Amino acid sequence: MATFAHELSHLLGIGDNYNNPFSDPARRSYTGPWSMLSRGSFNGPGGPHTRWQIPPLQGASMGSLHTVRDKHQIQLIDDTPILQISRAALAESGPVVAELTARSVDPGTSGIMGFNISFDAQGDLSPACNVTTDPFCDGGRYNNYNLEVIDRMGADSFCPDSGVMISKTKNSDRQQPFQWTIDANPQDIEVIDFYLPNGTARYLTIGDYRQLADALFHAGTRSGSEFEHVDEPNGLHMYIIDTRRDNSSVLHYTVGVRALAGSGASKYGVELSEGTIESASASSLTGAGVFCSFSLENTGAAANSTSAHPQNLSAYLGSDIYRLSAEIDFEGWRVELPNALAAAKFGEKTTVKVAVGAGEGYLTEATVSLTATSESDPSVKTTKTCTVSP
Numbered sequence: 001m002a003t004f005a006h007e008l009s010h011l012l013g014i015g016d017n018y019n020n021p022f023s024d025p026a027r028r029s030y031t032g033p034w035s036m037l038s039r040g041s042f043n044g045p046g047g048p049h050t051r052w053q054i055p056p057l058q059g060a061s062m063g064s065l066h067t068v069r070d071k072h073q074i075q076l077i078d079d080t081p082i083l084q085i086s087r088a089a090l091a092e093s094g095p096v097v098a099e100l101t102a103r104s105v106d107p108g109t110s111g112i113m114g115f116n117i118s119f120d121a122q123g124d125l126s127p128a129c130n131v132t133t134d135p136f137c138d139g140g141r142y143n144n145y146n147l148e149v150i151d152r153m154g155a156d157s158f159c160p161d162s163g164v165m166i167s168k169t170k171n172s173d174r175q176q177p178f179q180w181t182i183d184a185n186p187q188d189i190e191v192i193d194f195y196l197p198n199g200t201a202r203y204l205t206i207g208d209y210r211q212l213a214d215a216l217f218h219a220g221t222r223s224g225s226e227f228e229h230v231d232e233p234n235g236l237h238m239y240i241i242d243t244r245r246d247n248s249s250v251l252h253y254t255v256g257v258r259a260l261a262g263s264g265a266s267k268y269g270v271e272l273s274e275g276t277i278e279s280a281s282a283s284s285l286t287g288a289g290v291f292c293s294f295s296l297e298n299t300g301a302a303a304n305s306t307s308a309h310p311q312n313l314s315a316y317l318g319s320d321i322y323r324l325s326a327e328i329d330f331e332g333w334r335v336e337l338p339n340a341l342a343a344a345k346f347g348e349k350t351t352v353k354v355a356v357g358a359g360e361g362y363l364t365e366a367t368v369s370l371t372a373t374s375e376s377d378p379s380v381k382t383t384k385t386c387t388v389s390p
Contacts (some may be wrong), residue, residue: 002063003056006041012074015173026135030177032212033064034150034165038179040064040085041210043158048209064264065103065155068114069179070147081113084310088120088237089301090259093307094266094376097241097319097343102165104149105250115147116169117257118310124168127234135206138180142168145236146179150216161217162225164240164253166229182196184226188233219243219253220339227341235260235326236244237375239321241341242298256321256343263376264307268320268347270372275354275386285390289357291321291332292368292386296322296352300380319345321375326354328369332362333388342372356388365389 006209010016017037021032031038034056042048046058053059071077081107100114101107119125119142121343146169187345188212192201204210217240218225227240243256274296286289302318322342328335336355344350366388374380 001056001061002036002041002051002380006036007065008035009070009074009129014074015176015178017173017177017179018209019177019207020206021209023379024208024368026206027131027134028135028183028207029181029209029212030115031167031179032182032209032215033160034067034181034212034215035070035179036063036066040159041381042209045158050249052325055383060310062158062293063160065323067146067167067179068103069116069166071103077113079190079311080109081111083106083112083115083211083313083316085115085117085257086120086307086309087117087234087259087315087352088122089307089309090117090236090257091262092221092264093305093309093313093317094302094314095256095258095321096313097254097321099254100149101148102149102153102156102162102251104156107194108295113148115145115257117145117147119143119145119222119234125235126161126231127233135185138168139177141170141175142180143171144169145231145238145257146236147255147257148240149175149253153251153361160210160213161216161220161311162251163225164255165216166238172231180216181212182217182229183212183215184229185218185224189214211229213379221337230260239341239343239375241321241343242339252298254343256319258321258375264305265303266305266376267303267317268303268373268377268380269301270380270382271297271299271323272372272382272384273297275368276369277388278388285356285358285362287357289336289355290388291357292370292388294352294354294370294384294386295349296342296344296372297349298346300346300374302346319343323375324352325371326368328356328366330363330366332359333357333366334359335368354386356386358388 041063044061051059277293
């Protein structure tokens with residue numbers, strides 16, 4: 001089925017977007033298992049070494065969905081579920097924050113499937129690189145960044161992960177690669193591909209599409225992935241802020257983007273409440289730990305923005321993104337932030353939590369300090385405490 005879906009896509013007017021995993025010089029996969037026009041057509045329970053079977057009941061039995069970029073090109077979707085964002089306008093409007101729905105689910109008339117962040121007339125400002133000497137060189141000349149959510153359901157069931165894919169895209173598919181996945185874990189994945197008859201292990205090549213199996217971005221601090229991507233040459237900072245599943249188990253991610261060049265004329269502010277403990281006891285403190293809960297309020301004031309985004313983004317403006325840090329300077333205690341990011345609209349509140357636990361020799365009481373700093377204006381910050389005792 002996957003091969004048919006891939007080839008039939010060409011009849012709708014779109015080209016291939018894959019590399020040769022054994023090329024010399026080596027070249028990293030473009031969009032790997034996340035795209036039907038790349039190696040997503042290999043997806044299935046048996047992997048690529050079983051896709052030659054007829055009929056293909058394992059590898060290639062169920063290819064991935066098309067990326068949001070490709071869905072749009074072949075007219076499976078229109079502009080409605082994609083936020084059209086201008087890089088230049090971000091510096092005037094401040095951050096854009098929205099909740100995205102997994103691409104395998106119809107987001108409905110009011111839902112959002114992805115971000116398209118245009119580089120505008122300046123184009124891709126990434127420094128030049130050489131594809132013949134650097135396998136990780138994307139080739140440059142991109143027009144946009146895309147953000148989309150992938151979940152292992154529907155036709156994406158055999159994708160290797162769920163999370164947020166960040167990619168650079170071109171408006172035309174005439175030159176490969178026209179989409180390049182940003183790898184949240186660019187290091188060699190070090191997975192054995194097969195064994196030779198003499199027992200020698202052969203590992204995945206740098207160009208193998210499975211090197212991108214851990215490429216997706218995740219919310220939170222200990223996911224094994226990253227929760228932000230900074231592209232300094234292109235002046236953009238992208239955030240994976242939070243995640244949730246709704247009552248139907250549909251996956252959603254709250255994501256944001258801001259310009260490094262500025263955050264507009266809005267006044268930014270933040271306040272934290274004093275922290276409160278959620279059901280502390282001696283056994284919970286020395287076991288899994290407890291949460292200190294804080295209320296974070298965006299005390300800033302939005303300016304009237306006349307920024308020239310390609311569409312009216314007023315529903316997704318008027319927020320700030322905050323970076324959180326926590327400390328506990330007491331012997332025998334440990335502290336972790338489940339999420340180092342939070343977002344709130346001007347005048348609104350959100351709840352943030354700090355995980356606290358005690359080990360051997362802990363004192364009977366400790367104080368946790370939480371600091372929230374505005375990403376739009378780092379001079380805006382506040383610190384509050386939470387007292388923990390059995």
